[in-house]
Amino acid sequence: MIDLRSDTVTLPTSAMREAISRAELGDDVYGEDPTVEDLEQHVARLLGKEAGLLVPSGTMGNLCAMLAHCARGSRVIVGNESHIFCSEAGGASVLGGLVLHSIRNTADGGLDAGELADALESPDDAHVAPAGLVALENTHNRCGGTVLDAAYVGRVAREAHARGVPLHIDGARLFNAQVALGVSARSLVEDADSVQICFSKGLSAPVGSMLLGTKAFIHQARRARKMLGGGMRQAGILAAACRLAIDEMVARLADDHARARRLAEGIAAAGAPGFHVIPPATNIVLVRAERADGSIARVVSRLRDEGVHVNRVNDVRLRAVLHRGIGDEDVERAASAFQRVLRGS
Numbered sequence: 001m002i003d004l005r006s007d008t009v010t011l012p013t014s015a016m017r018e019a020i021s022r023a024e025l026g027d028d029v030y031g032e033d034p035t036v037e038d039l040e041q042h043v044a045r046l047l048g049k050e051a052g053l054l055v056p057s058g059t060m061g062n063l064c065a066m067l068a069h070c071a072r073g074s075r076v077i078v079g080n081e082s083h084i085f086c087s088e089a090g091g092a093s094v095l096g097g098l099v100l101h102s103i104r105n106t107a108d109g110g111l112d113a114g115e116l117a118d119a120l121e122s123p124d125d126a127h128v129a130p131a132g133l134v135a136l137e138n139t140h141n142r143c144g145g146t147v148l149d150a151a152y153v154g155r156v157a158r159e160a161h162a163r164g165v166p167l168h169i170d171g172a173r174l175f176n177a178q179v180a181l182g183v184s185a186r187s188l189v190e191d192a193d194s195v196q197i198c199f200s201k202g203l204s205a206p207v208g209s210m211l212l213g214t215k216a217f218i219h220q221a222r223r224a225r226k227m228l229g230g231g232m233r234q235a236g237i238l239a240a241a242c243r244l245a246i247d248e249m250v251a252r253l254a255d256d257h258a259r260a261r262r263l264a265e266g267i268a269a270a271g272a273p274g275f276h277v278i279p280p281a282t283n284i285v286l287v288r289a290e291r292a293d294g295s296i297a298r299v300v301s302r303l304r305d306e307g308v309h310v311n312r313v314n315d316v317r318l319r320a321v322l323h324r325g326i327g328d329e330d331v332e333r334a335a336s337a338f339q340r341v342l343r344g345s
């Protein structure tokens with residue numbers, strides 16, 4: 001099976017398994033795990049933030065951020081295609097008493113400018129839930145791994161800050177943006193108040209994400225993490241692998257991006273009427289159907305029969321994600337499977 005469902009299926013490297021076995025450990029809930037402390041400081045320095053907090057998942061990192069930034073009853077302004085809105089089980093509302101205010105994502109993964117300006121208006125009016133946070137996503141998963149540059153992040157940050165609203169970045173794949181743009185990840189989060197990154201996607205760590213921001217913010221987020229049951233004891237086991245993810249696995253993301261472009265070209269070569277492939281900015285290839293007629297579900301299921309596993313995003317979109325487990329030959333095989341299936345659909 002060629003598994004293109006997600007870059008989360010990547011297995012830890014043998015170097016990670018060795019680092020795990022050698023990791024110095026302590027009880028991190030008491031602040032005594034040296035491997036976790038090292039990782040938090042290392043990544044905070046790398047991203048130009050004061051402090052970091054290791055969390056079990058990106059979902060918990062985003063939720064801790066929302067809980068730390070926002071009072072109950074306030075609004076979190078997010079894209080309608082964002083992971084926070086679409087794929088985190090409504091945790092902000094269920095567990096945080098927050099209103100998720102979704103506004104239109106543009107095709108490049110940004111937020112519609114007019115809707116953002118409207119959403120940021122928080123008149124002192126008893127009818128209106130006050131704006132508590134804006135969240136961007138970089139790279140943008142459901143928009144097809146699209147990249148936001150530092151200038152755009154800066155503009156959104158200034159607009160939010162002018163209204164006294166902080167900016168969070170869901171950077172589950174921030175390092176894919178770094179590699180695609182050839183700039184530092186630090187420059188992409190400089191104007192944001194907090195950022196969440198995942199070690200467990202293309203960077204191949206088995207488990208782990210990190211939330212970063214000021215010391216005071218991370219202090220609040222640490223309480224939220226404990227409340228959510230995310231305080232982990234000898235978490236250096238995870239941090240040891242996450243350290244290698246960040247130190248050794250970033251540069252190779254360029255290979256995934258090149259293979260994504262190659263796969264997209266192969267799919268486009270099918271010339272199948274009714275389907276379009278979006279040229280990928282990073283490691284995610286989207287195929288769109290012109291009509292919501294069940295054709296995407298049929299394509300996904302036929303690809304499966306051909307040994308290629310992809311994800312249906314919705315009735316007009318499927319997603320293929322490139323990652324360390326996929327080599328050049330897999331890409332060629334997947335491209336020919338796509339051509340057979342799309343021509344026959």
Ligand SMILES: *Cc1c(COP(=O)(O)O)cnc(C)c1O
Pocket residue numbers: 056057058059060083084137139140141170172173198200209
């Ligand atoms: C994967 C992902 C997350 C968090 O995922 P977890 O599975 O909870 O670690 C958050 N945001 C985006 C954009 C993601 O792709």
